[in-house]
Amino acid sequence: MSIFGNSIFGHKAPDTAPEAASAVGGKGAEKTDAQWREELTPGEYHVLRQAGTERPYTGEYWDTHTAGVYQCRACGTELFTSKEKFDSHCGWPSFWAPLAEGNVRYIHDRTLGMDRVEVRCASCDSHLGHVFEGEGFGTPTDQRYCINSISIRLVPQEDAQVSGTEQEN
Template structure:
């Protein structure tokens, strides 16, 4: 996974993604899966750093916007910038949701909900399996 902040689109075949990702990462990011709550080590991660897309390395979230939502999934109140995430309606369950995807490689990340803390009031509820954590500093 390259650590990059460029917005060049990344397109690969399913076979290429399968070769690069673990089966769980592939299920989450390429098939729109959801990991069990409280299963990701990133849920309790406290170090300073950047959370990148596990597929393409795009910086998505900063530890500065991470908070404990109690949901069981890593949660953030904002991405590093608005152009790194795309949103789409998700009607797979009875309650409509808004899916979030990596703008660079179209990986499924999770969902965004309007019940987060200030200053945005949003909760970007992400699958830890869609993320790669890059620690910063000496925490």
Template sequence: MKLTAIISVIIIALTQSGCRRVEPGSVAAPQPTKGVPMSYEVEKSEQQWREDLTRDQYNVLREGGTEKPFTGKYYKFFEDGVYKCGACGEELFYSKDKFDSGCGWPAFAQPTQRENIEERIDKSHGMVRTEIRCAKCGSHLGHVFTDGPAPTGLRYCVNSAALEFNAMIGTEKKEEK
């Protein structure tokens, strides 16, 4: 009986480490989008998405998958630039807002613009979380939690496979010719 209780506590601790629950109505919790958009600025057939994305990108961006923690190409990557949606190129996060949260995925304190991120309630895996999606194409990015640094108190936990990085010089974008 004691062994079962100990194993249960360990399992609960392991499943909640790195990604804490967001309780509905908590003070700093982002407010999920009311309703889901009927259409996005960028729309493609599933066949087109499959052709345009790698297998890993498709799994994360279009099927809502999650890459294994501590494995993504941007997890320990800290260069100046902007992170864009891997599916449509929408600017999502600046490197100045990236921090090492220790959760196993790239973490950001805030998006480049609030309207570039769509939020939805996610009740999968026995938790209540706030899923984040690209507002331009509807692709899954990750989740947002309320355990981030000041001043926002938010941690946008994003899959590397959902992102593309563009370097910046100082605080100005590189000019594309």
């Protein structure tokens, strides 16, 4: 499914709107601005809550190849995996698809004179980055989710397996 054109804009899924996130138990959807400022570092707050952007080639994950799951730094929702991560050489972590479409939501972004698609966490409405299509990368979706490192946290595969399943003795 393409996220561009009429497939997404004007057709929000019922549980991806910010007001619906709190109704379905979204983590952090009901936090006040003061609570977010208290919980996040100034850099995290700027990107996650004010839709800022970190400088390219400065984030923690732009060149990481560790296997694991990338969670929203604000609420812990699982957003991407290392299986969909690829080297786009743009200076930010790039993924060709989210872990699950319901975990992210899209907003038509016309700021700074550009026409882009913003990607947000569906659970807490935090800004993650943008998604681009048709750039010629040899990925299955021909999409590049350009995500700020400061918006996500990598849980390495070993840690994810221990917390996600019961250990057998």
